[in-house]
Amino acid sequence: MIRRGTGLWFATPALAVIAVFFFLPVAGALVLGFTDFDIYAIADLRNVRFVGLRNFQELLATPLFWRALGNTLYFAVVGVPLSMAASVGAALLLNSPLARLKSFYRTVLFAPVVTTLVAVALIWRYLLHTRYGLLNYGLGLAGISPIDWLGNPTTALPAIILFSVWKNFGYNMVIVLVALQQIPEDLYEAASLDGASAWQQFRHVTLPSLRPTLAFVGILTLAAYFQLFAEPYVMTQGGPAQSTLSILYFMYDEGFKWWNLGRASAVAFVLFLMMFAVTGFNAWLAQRRAA
Amino acid sequence: MAGLAVIRVAACALALAALVAGCGRAGEGTTLRFWAMGREAEVLAELMPEFERTHPGIHVRVEQLPWTAAHEKLLTAVAGDATPDLCQLGNTWLPELAALNALAPLEARIAASRGVPRADYFPGIWATNVIGGHVFGVPWYVDTRLLFYRRDLVAAAGYDHPPRTWDELKAEAAAVQARGHDAYGILLPLNEYEPLLAFGLQQREGLLREDNTRGNFSSAAFRRTLGFYVSMFKDGLAPPVSNSQIANVWTEFGRGYFAFYISGPWNIGEFNRRLPEALKGRWETAPLPGPEGPSASIAGGASLAVFRRSAHPDEAWQLVEYLSDPAVQARFHALTGDLPARRSAWSAPGIAADSHTAAFADQLERVKPTPPVPEWEEMMTEMRVVAEHVVRGDTSIEEGTAELDRRADRMLRKRRELVAEGHAP
Amino acid sequence: MNRRTRSIAVNGALALVALVTAFPLLWMVSASLMPAGMSANFPPPLWTTHPTLVHYRELFAHAGFGRHFVNSALIASGATLLALTLNVMAGYAFAKLDFPGRDRLHRVLVAGLVIPAQVAMLPLFLELKSIGLVDTLAGVLVPSLAGIFSIFLVRQAALSIPDELLDAARIDGASEWTIYRRIVLPLLTPMLVTLAVFTFLGAWNDFLWPLIILNDDDRYTLPVALASLSREHVQDSELMMAGSVVTVLPVLALFLGLQRYYLQGLMAGAVKG
Numbered sequence: 001m002i003r004r005g006t007g008l009w010f011a012t013p014a015l016a017v018i019a020v021f022f023f024l025p026v027a028g029a030l031v032l033g034f035t036d037f038d039i040y041a042i043a044d045l046r047n048v049r050f051v052g053l054r055n056f057q058e059l060l061a062t063p064l065f066w067r068a069l070g071n072t073l074y075f076a077v078v079g080v081p082l083s084m085a086a087s088v089g090a091a092l093l094l095n096s097p098l099a100r101l102k103s104f105y106r107t108v109l110f111a112p113v114v115t116t117l118v119a120v121a122l123i124w125r126y127l128l129h130t131r132y133g134l135l136n137y138g139l140g141l142a143g144i145s146p147i148d149w150l151g152n153p154t155t156a157l158p159a160i161i162l163f164s165v166w167k168n169f170g171y172n173m174v175i176v177l178v179a180l181q182q183i184p185e186d187l188y189e190a191a192s193l194d195g196a197s198a199w200q201q202f203r204h205v206t207l208p209s210l211r212p213t214l215a216f217v218g219i220l221t222l223a224a225y226f227q228l229f230a231e232p233y234v235m236t237q238g239g240p241a242q243s244t245l246s247i248l249y250f251m252y253d254e255g256f257k258w259w260n261l262g263r264a265s266a267v268a269f270v271l272f273l274m275m276f277a278v279t280g281f282n283a284w285l286a287q288r289r290a291a
Numbered sequence: 292m293a294g295l296a297v298i299r300v301a302a303c304a305l306a307l308a309a310l311v312a313g314c315g316r317a318g319e320g321t322t323l324r325f326w327a328m329g330r331e332a333e334v335l336a337e338l339m340p341e342f343e344r345t346h347p348g349i350h351v352r353v354e355q356l357p358w359t360a361a362h363e364k365l366l367t368a369v370a371g372d373a374t375p376d377l378c379q380l381g382n383t384w385l386p387e388l389a390a391l392n393a394l395a396p397l398e399a400r401i402a403a404s405r406g407v408p409r410a411d412y413f414p415g416i417w418a419t420n421v422i423g424g425h426v427f428g429v430p431w432y433v434d435t436r437l438l439f440y441r442r443d444l445v446a447a448a449g450y451d452h453p454p455r456t457w458d459e460l461k462a463e464a465a466a467v468q469a470r471g472h473d474a475y476g477i478l479l480p481l482n483e484y485e486p487l488l489a490f491g492l493q494q495r496e497g498l499l500r501e502d503n504t505r506g507n508f509s510s511a512a513f514r515r516t517l518g519f520y521v522s523m524f525k526d527g528l529a530p531p532v533s534n535s536q537i538a539n540v541w542t543e544f545g546r547g548y549f550a551f552y553i554s555g556p557w558n559i560g561e562f563n564r565r566l567p568e569a570l571k572g573r574w575e576t577a578p579l580p581g582p583e584g585p586s587a588s589i590a591g592g593a594s595l596a597v598f599r600r601s602a603h604p605d606e607a608w609q610l611v612e613y614l615s616d617p618a619v620q621a622r623f624h625a626l627t628g629d630l631p632a633r634r635s636a637w638s639a640p641g642i643a644a645d646s647h648t649a650a651f652a653d654q655l656e657r658v659k660p661t662p663p664v665p666e667w668e669e670m671m672t673e674m675r676v677v678a679e680h681v682v683r684g685d686t687s688i689e690e691g692t693a694e695l696d697r698r699a700d701r702m703l704r705k706r707r708e709l710v711a712e713g714h715a716p
Numbered sequence: 717m718n719r720r721t722r723s724i725a726v727n728g729a730l731a732l733v734a735l736v737t738a739f740p741l742l743w744m745v746s747a748s749l750m751p752a753g754m755s756a757n758f759p760p761p762l763w764t765t766h767p768t769l770v771h772y773r774e775l776f777a778h779a780g781f782g783r784h785f786v787n788s789a790l791i792a793s794g795a796t797l798l799a800l801t802l803n804v805m806a807g808y809a810f811a812k813l814d815f816p817g818r819d820r821l822h823r824v825l826v827a828g829l830v831i832p833a834q835v836a837m838l839p840l841f842l843e844l845k846s847i848g849l850v851d852t853l854a855g856v857l858v859p860s861l862a863g864i865f866s867i868f869l870v871r872q873a874a875l876s877i878p879d880e881l882l883d884a885a886r887i888d889g890a891s892e893w894t895i896y897r898r899i900v901l902p903l904l905t906p907m908l909v910t911l912a913v914f915t916f917l918g919a920w921n922d923f924l925w926p927l928i929i930l931n932d933d934d935r936y937t938l939p940v941a942l943a944s945l946s947r948e949h950v951q952d953s954e955l956m957m958a959g960s961v962v963t964v965l966p967v968l969a970l971f972l973g974l975q976r977y978y979l980q981g982l983m984a985g986a987v988k989g
Contacts, residue, residue, distance in 0.1 A: 006892040007813030014806035022862040028839030042370050043391045093730050098723040108734045114971040116921045118939040119960035123740045126953050132756045151532050178983050230923045234943055241679050255838050256928050257363040258669050268835040279830045354933040357947035371850035373931040539951040
């Protein structure tokens with residue numbers, strides 16, 4: 001009854017855009033990764049040559065690459081659980097039957113998510129200032145001497161993690177909140193009849209019910225945290241001592257600062273592998289859950 | 292139906308915005324896009340009305356590039372075929388853009404013009420604009436790095452003259468620091484490579500070797516330089532911070548948070564403008580201390596370069612001529628403190644009378660250019676990074692310089708290949 | 717612990733968390749109104765008794781923020797309109813219209829979801845360079861058009877449209893286009909709004925791609941202009957905070973106005989996965 005061609009008319013514009021502006025460049029990235037495309041090549045295309053796996057070999061021998069990879073993993077491994085904990089904590093508070101003004105609070109806690117990253121990173125840059133920042137002032141009131149948050153290689157990434165938790169926890173909070181509301185009330189009633197404390201109820205009722213949501217949300221957050229870029233770009237420019245240089249920042253520098261497009265494409269490929277591993281893990285989880 | 296209303300509102304906003312953007316466009320005539328950096332860009336805006344009045348039909352749009360992002364923006368523009376008509380170009384960046392084939396050769400225009408007499412320029416600076424027999428830039432202002440210091444603090448610490456040698460610099464910085472509270476002797480921002488480069492150029496041995504195709508950072512001379520640089524941090528004389536962590540360099544200099552600062556001539560203007568009246572005459576400049584006495588510094592400065600892709604090269608050249616006029620150069624100096632490239636502009640009363648420029652005149656006699664390779668800026672970034680790691684104790688001077696040579700050799704590989712094939716840019 | 721103490725604890729904790737969360741945004745507004753240099757003092761002041769709009773005037777009169785604002789608005793609304801047009805049609809086609817290769821294409825798109833957009837950026841730059849779109853507003857919005865995820869969201873929503881409804885219209889002789897306009901679009905309206913808000917916010921807040929593709933100051937979007945300004949004027953914290961307010965306020969307002977749709981979309985995307 002439906003004319004078979006019509007569907008194609010509807011889908012073609014979007015598919016064409018995706019093919020030309022997404023899949024084609026992705027294929028191009030794969031090719032670029034095996035060339036020595038650099039500024040000499042931009043001056044004269046005859047200066048491009050295929051170099052096989054050299055970009056990848058060199059990448060693995062570049063300490064800065066490992067540094068960037070390490071920083072990115074550190075950011076993700078510490079940042080994701082902290083973000084999730086903040087999300088769950090906030091969601092629990094919001095879900096409490098005793099809480100008032102719920103929708104007001106939900107809006108306030110969610111607000112940082114929609115803000116422009118560059119702008120709010122700037123705010124935090126001032127809040128984290130060693131001498132005039134309010135964070136150190138607050139710590140000073142508690143008797144803690146000033147911390148050079150963004151100037152010290154050991155505290156710069158933690159400071160960015162702190163900022164990221166603030167910026168992002170609202171997103172997962174909303175999802176966790178929905179999951180909390182779907183936990184049947186009688187599970188809690190049964191638990192409290194058994195004399196379970198609030199903590200025991202959380203451990204044995206809430207957490208198990210949340211587990212699928214948390215796994216799913218955690219993996220999405222992980223994938224997002226792998227793409228760290230604008231935060232260090234605005235707050236530290238990758239410093240101090242490259243302690244906040246991320247994989248994506250490294251790719252940006254190689255590619256769009258120094259125009260070593262070949263090497264940058266090799267970095268992009270590594271980023272792709274990381275994402276692939278994470279999503280592959282997610283698919284495996286989903287399958288196991290279904291089984 | 293709220294949704295459709297939203298989309299309709301969005302569509303209206305879009306139409307409105309397009310309308311506004313359309314109305315914003317200027318009238319007929321030629322519009323020159325001129326890229327300039329930092330303070331120079333702000334001052335240019337003040338100079339342009341007169342140029343536009345004397346050159347009817349030409350409108351100049353000055354765009355300000357932040358110094359820290361200028362280099363990548365220039366390369367991106369070249370890569371994306373989005374270059375402006377002309378720009379202010381640091382002369383260490385000139386070889387790179389010339390290698391990219393992005394700049395228009397100017398020798399024919401210079402020969403035909405009376406506004407740019409070569410004999411009136413500092414020869415050393417002019418030489419940095421000549422690459423492969425072509426002139427790719429006209430020096431606009433000259434620049435080198437030397438010492439800014441608080442004369443009052445140095446005198447209070449018992450010294451009647453600024454330091455001339457590395458040892459004196461450290462001794463005076465230590466003496467000043469010992470008297471201060473919550474203060475340092477010297478500020479060497481970790482995000483700037485220029486102070487270390489300036490010290491490095493003071494050594495007789497070059498920073499690159501083998502026809503500029505390999506790094507020479509492991510040489511005893513550079514290891515000694517790095518050792519001196521790092522010792523100022525190790526001895527606690529310099530805070531291990533970057534510029535952006537000092538909330539405000541001028542305020543902190545005024546407060547005496549540090550007494551020595553290695554910087555360029557633009558800061559004469561900035562300090563004059565931003566330091567409180569009470570500090571007038573209490574700060575001074577001095578030639579950069581050398582290993583054994585007054586020595587070299589960077590042959591810096593900026594040139595005016597016209598891009599090959601410019602659609603209005605004739606108009607762009609007129610602007611170059613205008614900015615090269617000695618009277619305009621003198622005015623430019625008055626506004627920025629930048630030192631004119633034309634010698635005849637140096638006799639202007641504003642320059643001759645300013646005690647702060649004397650040290651620069653002295654230092655400019657002893658400036659050295661950096662190797663003219665396109666990879667230079669990237670290499671300097673690596674040098675800065677490695678130096679920061681040594682300062683923070685992550686690595687030793689021996690390991691750091693060896694690593695720096697490895698990185699330099701890798702960066703220069705393509706250049707080595709092209710040199711071997713006989714067509715290096 | 718009785719109910720009353722628990723209630724105080726819960727609400728107190730909520731108020732505290734909300735205060736901490738909102739504090740940076742409130743401080744931004746407050747600092748943007750302070751006289752120049754005031755915030756760089758110790759102890760850091762929280763507000764000023766002499767608020768001034770001088771930094772906003774500076775932004776619009778000298779730093780070109782009026783133009784950046786227009787650019788951001790143009791790009792965000794342009795991206796929204798175009799992406800919506802393309803992806804809603806495609807999503808509907810994948811859900812309700814049969815066409816050759818549909819299932820295979822669907823699988824290809826699913827695979828595409830795994831690839832981070834940044835991988836495509838380097839060659840995309842060269843590609844746009846060859847068609848002359850570098851340093852244009854059109855070049856900025858190109859990547860936001862290719863919305864695989866949006867197609868899937870629309871497809872999810874469209875799957876719930878009963879086939880009988882569409883078939884009845886076909887029997888009445890309506891063309892596929894008419895059916896799409898008259899029946900499908902109205903039914904998908906909530907999803908459309910959600911998608912519009914998402915795309916708009918995404919395009920407005922985007923940073924990396926505009927940073928790469930734009931060169932001319934006059935075409936900068938607000939985030940790129942703000943980052944650029946911050947490199948030059950890092951000492952002028954009050955000015956920078958005014959710039960942040962100008963950048964953040966529109967999206968915050970949009971979110972507050974259409975919160976319901978935004979959160980619904982978020983949950984639809986997340987829960988169905």
